[in-house]
Amino acid sequence: MKERSFTKRLTAGLVPAVPYLWLGVFFLVPFLIVLKISLSDPAVAQPPYRPVFEWSDIAGFIGALDVENFELLTQDDLYFRATLSSVRIAGISTLLLLLVGFPIAYGMARAPERHRSLLVALIILPFWTSFLIRIYAWIAILKPEGLLTQALTGLGVISEPIEILNTEWAVYIGIVYAYLPFMVLPLYATLEKMDDTLLEAALDLGSTPWRSFWTITVPLAMPGIIAGSLLCFIPAVGEFVIPDLLGGSETLMIGRQLWSEFFSNRDWPLASAVAILLLIVLVLPIVIYRDVEARRLETRP
Amino acid sequence: MTRRLSLFNITSLVLGFAFLYLPILLLVVYSFNGSRLVTVWGGFSTQWYGALFRNQALMEAAWVTLRIALLSASIATVLGTLAALALTRYGRFTGRTLFTGMVYAPMVMPEVITGLSLLLFFVAIDLDRGFWTITLAHTTLTMCFVTVVVQARLMTFDRSLEEAAMDLGAPPLRTFFSVTLPLIAPSIVAGFLLAFTLSLDDLVIASFNTGPGATTLPIKIYSQVRLGLSPEINAASTILIGLVTAGVISATLLSKRSVLRSRRNAH
Numbered sequence: 001m002k003e004r005s006f007t008k009r010l011t012a013g014l015v016p017a018v019p020y021l022w023l024g025v026f027f028l029v030p031f032l033i034v035l036k037i038s039l040s041d042p043a044v045a046q047p048p049y050r051p052v053f054e055w056s057d058i059a060g061f062i063g064a065l066d067v068e069n070f071e072l073l074t075q076d077d078l079y080f081r082a083t084l085s086s087v088r089i090a091g092i093s094t095l096l097l098l099l100v101g102f103p104i105a106y107g108m109a110r111a112p113e114r115h116r117s118l119l120v121a122l123i124i125l126p127f128w129t130s131f132l133i134r135i136y137a138w139i140a141i142l143k144p145e146g147l148l149t150q151a152l153t154g155l156g157v158i159s160e161p162i163e164i165l166n167t168e169w170a171v172y173i174g175i176v177y178a179y180l181p182f183m184v185l186p187l188y189a190t191l192e193k194m195d196d197t198l199l200e201a202a203l204d205l206g207s208t209p210w211r212s213f214w215t216i217t218v219p220l221a222m223p224g225i226i227a228g229s230l231l232c233f234i235p236a237v238g239e240f241v242i243p244d245l246l247g248g249s250e251t252l253m254i255g256r257q258l259w260s261e262f263f264s265n266r267d268w269p270l271a272s273a274v275a276i277l278l279l280i281v282l283v284l285p286i287v288i289y290r291d292v293e294a295r296r297l298e299t300r301p
Numbered sequence: 302m303t304r305r306l307s308l309f310n311i312t313s314l315v316l317g318f319a320f321l322y323l324p325i326l327l328l329v330v331y332s333f334n335g336s337r338l339v340t341v342w343g344g345f346s347t348q349w350y351g352a353l354f355r356n357q358a359l360m361e362a363a364w365v366t367l368r369i370a371l372l373s374a375s376i377a378t379v380l381g382t383l384a385a386l387a388l389t390r391y392g393r394f395t396g397r398t399l400f401t402g403m404v405y406a407p408m409v410m411p412e413v414i415t416g417l418s419l420l421l422f423f424v425a426i427d428l429d430r431g432f433w434t435i436t437l438a439h440t441t442l443t444m445c446f447v448t449v450v451v452q453a454r455l456m457t458f459d460r461s462l463e464e465a466a467m468d469l470g471a472p473p474l475r476t477f478f479s480v481t482l483p484l485i486a487p488s489i490v491a492g493f494l495l496a497f498t499l500s501l502d503d504l505v506i507a508s509f510n511t512g513p514g515a516t517t518l519p520i521k522i523y524s525q526v527r528l529g530l531s532p533e534i535n536a537a538s539t540i541l542i543g544l545v546t547a548g549v550i551s552a553t554l555l556s557k558r559s560v561l562r563s564r565r566n567a568h
Contacts, residue, residue: 011474012473014383015383015386015387015390015391016383016384016386016387016391016394016400018380018383019380019381019383019384019387019444019448020384020387020396020400020403022380022440022441022444023384023400023403023404023441023444024403026419026422026437026438026440026441027403027406027407027441028403029422030418030419030421030422031418033418033421033422033425034414034417034418034421037421047424047425053425100317100320103309103310103313103317104313104314104317106310106313107306107309107310107311107313107314107317108314110306110307110310111306111310111314112306119314121549121553122318122321123321124549125546125549126321126322126325128498128545128548128549129325129541129542129545129546130501130502130519130538130541130542130545131502131504132502132504132519132522132523132526133328133522133538133541133542134324134325136328136522136526136530136534136538137324137325137327137328137538138324139526139530140327140328140331140339140340140530141324141327143340145340146340147327147340150340177320177321177324180317180320180321184317230409231409234409234410234411235409235410235411235412237411238410238411238412238413238414239411240411240412240413240505241504241505241523245526245527255411255412255413258413258414258417259413262417262509263508268421271417272417272421275413275414275417275418278411278413278414279414282410282411286405286406286409286410289405289409290401290402290405290406293405293449294401294405
């Protein structure tokens with residue numbers, strides 16, 4: 001009998017322990033390694049950094065760590081500009097996403113109930129098709145001799161090809177396009193639950209639709225606005241594929257900088273330092289996001 | 302009150318969905334283009350599909366990608382379901398804050414960071430990069446998505462069914478397998494499908510963790526796209542889009558049917 005309760009406790013304990021251990025080993029430990037390597041020096045060796053950890057010489061190992069890479073990050077203003085430009089691009093994209101996403105989510109929430117699940121499925125469906133392919137599709141559209149130019153010339157709107165590809169505008173279009181479901185779904189989730197009688201009451205009391213939108217709809221949709229904005233802003237800051245394929249060589253973004261330090265310059269310690277920098281920029285938004293999400297899931301009826 | 306769609310609502314829905322679907326539609330249309338020039342229409346042709354299937358490297362990459370996606374999504378589904386159970390059924394266990402942090406962070410973490418950190422980890426433990434490192438990396442990322450999907454279902458779950466089974470003398474494990482699991486199965490399937498597509502699609506994490514002989518389809522497509530557009534890639538994309546659409550539609554129909562059936566049984 002006693003033995004049975006022991007196995008029971010063991011199986012019960014395994015439920016949290018297994019995923020906990022997995023994430024600890026494959027998520028937490030790797031971060032500590034990034035931190036360690038960001039304090040190392042590059043070397044022409046395998047692996048391409050020094051010092052390499054050894055149990056026999058822990059003191060020597062710790063002594064060989066320094067903050068040289070971070071000094072380099074502060075001295076060369078390339079990284080500062082890349083960080084600033086990433087935050088700016090992600091911020092503008094998030095605003096554009098709100099502008100584009102809100103009317104869509106609002107329309108979905110007001111649609112007859114029997115159509116709503118179809119509308120939600122239609123928003124999610126593009127998300128299931130490859131991200132890379134959806135970005136790739138825009139190259140053919142935005143190219144100087146591409147489909148957008150062809151269409152606009154055909155309509156007589158323009159006579160010269162328009163240059164969008166390889167500019168920051170293409171990056172905005174790409175981010176808005178790729179992240180739209182992440183903005184629309186949280187917005188829709190809060191707007192759908194909204195009580196229409198509040199709006200009616202405001203209108204009856206003589207409020208204009210515009211004013212009741214700002215004083216009632218927006219405050220009530222705030223949890224969705226915050227969740228959607230963070231869900232778009234955080235990954236957009238570190239975005240690599242979109243600026244790389246659509247943005248051209250001028251578009252400076254920190255994720256791209258990390259990629260080139262790693263793959264082109266093969267400077268692993270510097271790439272790690274850039275990763276730490278990116279993480280410092282994002283730590284606050286990530287913590288807020290985690291709290292918002294955990295609360296949203298736990299207070300659900 | 303009956304909600305009425307205003308003209309503004311309808312316009313924003315139409316424009317929104319046009320924006321979402323037009324690029325994909327154009328891609329599909331141009332995969333049947335007879336011309337080698339991607340943006341110039343040269344008549345209907347299916348030649349690029351033939352070329353695609355004769356492209357040995359692309360086919361091999363597709364096979365590697367599929368194997369990684371199946372394997373990592375399967376492991377991620379088990380781990381994610383366990384994590385969801387831990388978060389909903391275990392109250393405030395020690396280290397819960399750290400645990401929720403580790404579940405939510407990978408979902409928003411820029412992929413370049415996740416990719417780099419896992420690679421450095423694999424180098425540190427001296428594991429050869431290739432098929433297995435990508436699989437482990439994808440499992441770690443996608444299990445978090447499975448967790449959230451299954452957790453959302455467990456939150457709305459009627460605990461009295463489990464309690465009834467236990468009252469009738471079913472041991473916890475048996476209760477789990479004969480009551481809980483069938484009820485949350487649709488969300489587990491949804492989590493698996495999500496994990497599967499995320500793995501199929503991933504470029505950044507796979508690029509960091511790949512090694513000789515483990516070129517995935519996104520890595521292959523990316524390197525070709527950098528060289529310029531090719532109608533073959535359009536054809537490959539169209540096949541992927543078709544597969545995903547078919548998968549999503551059948552998953553939706555399946556879950557609808559299971560909802561209908563459980564409603565019928567309830568009456």
